[in-house]
Amino acid sequence: MHDNLDPLMEQYGIDALLTFGNAFENPNIYWLTGFRSSDQITYLKNKGEEPLVASSFLAVERVKKESFIKKTHDLSEVHLQLLRENKKIRDNKDRDYEDLLKKQFSGEILGVPDEFPASHLVMLQKMGYEIKVVRDLVLEARATKSAKEIGIIKKAGDATIDAISHIIEMVKDSDIGANNVLMHRGEPLTVGKVKSALDHFLLDRGAESAEDVILAVGERAFDWHYLGVAEDKLKSEVPIIMDVFPRLKQERYIADVTRTFVKGPVPERVREMFEAVEDAANSTVDALTAGAIIDDVNMACYKTLKKHGFDSRRLNPDAKDGMTHGLGHGIGLDVHELPSTYSRQDLYAEGNVMAIEPGVYLESIGGVRIENDYAVTKGKAKRLTTGIEDVLYL
Numbered sequence: 210m211h212d213n214l215d216p217l218m219e220q221y222g223i224d225a226l227l228t229f230g231n232a233f234e235n236p237n238i239y240w241l242t243g244f245r246s247s248d249q250i251t252y253l254k255n256k257g258e259e260p261l262v263a264s265s266f267l268a269v270e271r272v273k274k275e276s277f278i279k280k281t282h283d284l285s286e287v288h289l290q291l292l293r294e295n296k297k298i299r300d301n302k303d304r305d306y307e308d309l310l311k312k313q314f315s316g317e318i319l320g321v322p323d324e325f326p327a328s329h330l331v332m333l334q335k336m337g338y339e340i341k342v343v344r345d346l347v348l349e350a351r352a353t354k355s356a357k358e359i360g361i362i363k364k365a366g367d368a369t370i371d372a373i374s375h376i377i378e379m380v381k382d383s384d385i386g387a388n389n390v391l392m393h394r395g396e397p398l399t400v401g402k403v404k405s406a407l408d409h410f411l412l413d414r415g416a417e418s419a420e421d422v423i424l425a426v427g428e429r430a431f432d433w434h435y436l437g438v439a440e441d442k443l444k445s446e447v448p449i450i451m452d453v454f455p456r457l458k459q460e461r462y463i464a465d466v467t468r469t470f471v472k473g474p475v476p477e478r479v480r481e482m483f484e485a486v487e488d489a490a491n492s493t494v495d496a497l498t499a500g501a502i503i504d505d506v507n508m509a510c511y512k513t514l515k516k517h518g519f520d521s522r523r524l525n526p527d528a529k530d531g532m533t534h535g536l537g538h539g540i541g542l543d544v545h546e547l548p549s550t551y552s553r554q555d556l557y558a559e560g561n562v563m564a565i566e567p568g569v570y571l572e573s574i575g576g577v578r579i580e581n582d583y584a585v586t587k588g589k590a591k592r593l594t595t596g597i598e599d600v601l602y603l
């Protein structure tokens with residue numbers, strides 16, 4: 210949360226946080242300012258003070274109206290002078306920083322995140338400023354969500370669940386054709402058609418695919434990040450993994466939900482995979498609470514899978530099948546945020562939002578994965594993605 214910025218600045222040993230960009234290319238800018246615009250802006254926060262945004266012309270006025278930032282620094286006169294000199298603004302950012310920092314910064318060390326432009330960093334160093342790269346500072350602040358943010362992620366989750374449900378109805382309405390290919394309205398149901406249907410549905414719900422959709426049929430799902438190609442045909446009697454992680458177009462937050470479904474008869478070994486993954490998901494959620502050690506939650510999953518006879522890379526780094534990826538990840542404005550499930554000795558905190566995705570993968574079959582989003586509380590984690598069953602035999 211924003212209240213964490215000052216303590217983190219103290220912890221990282223910086224006097225001010227400085228970054229640059231726009232909300233659509235740099236989620237940190239949106240989170241720090243609430244300014245949803247393609248305009249490039251500069252953000253500066255001195256430790257212990259209210260943050261400010263520096264920009265020029267009409268953008269400054271829109272920052273005042275559309276962001277939650279209360280203080281601005283107007284660079285219009287600097288930019289007008291550059292135009293009078295027939296110089297490009299983007300090629301003379303030193304003039305921006307000279308004006309801004311001379312008037313607004315009195316400390317010694319400026320902290321910049323990873324996405325801060327390298328050319329700007331070198332420029333500031335040449336101007337005599339001490340710069341410290343603080344890669345994770347803003348990400349650590351973002352890791353703890355407010356009630357408002359959790360509500361928005363829940364909204365994204367509702368759109369995601371509804372989109373997946375729409376596809377499940379398409380599969381239910383399909384017939385089984387030659388070679389077990391699913392036929393929808395007389396034509397093969399392909400990955401391309403399903404993704405197109407998902408995209409259209411999400412747009413109608415005010416969302417869009419953040420990157421792509423994972424849609425992996427049968428053995429191809431052994432590679433758990435195989436996206437699927439448009440010509441792949443959906444088939445019966447094999448598990449099909451569908452991993453959907455859309456972003457709300459207005460609010461910019463993301464949900465991440467995976468369902469695995471089988472159309473027609475379900476092979477016994479696939480049922481065993483489903484049972485193990487569902488049991489592991491339940492064990493994980495039972496352990497997921499504020500103050501829990503991250504690896505204790507991880508182990509709740511992996512030990513449950515082992516009880517069902519499935520390997521994992523956490524318990525056996527040489528494992529070739531079983532659960533060969535991490536338990537999940539934080540979500541928010543990005544698909545992958547902090548906390549990281551690989552930070553094993555860290556503790557979960559109230560307000561973390563996690564995508565929990567146990568899975569089992571066998572080369573001869575493919576994979577089964579179930580993923581839902583949870584808000585960490587002082588008690589049992591609150592599930593944000595509801596409205597569709599975890600196990601789908603169609």
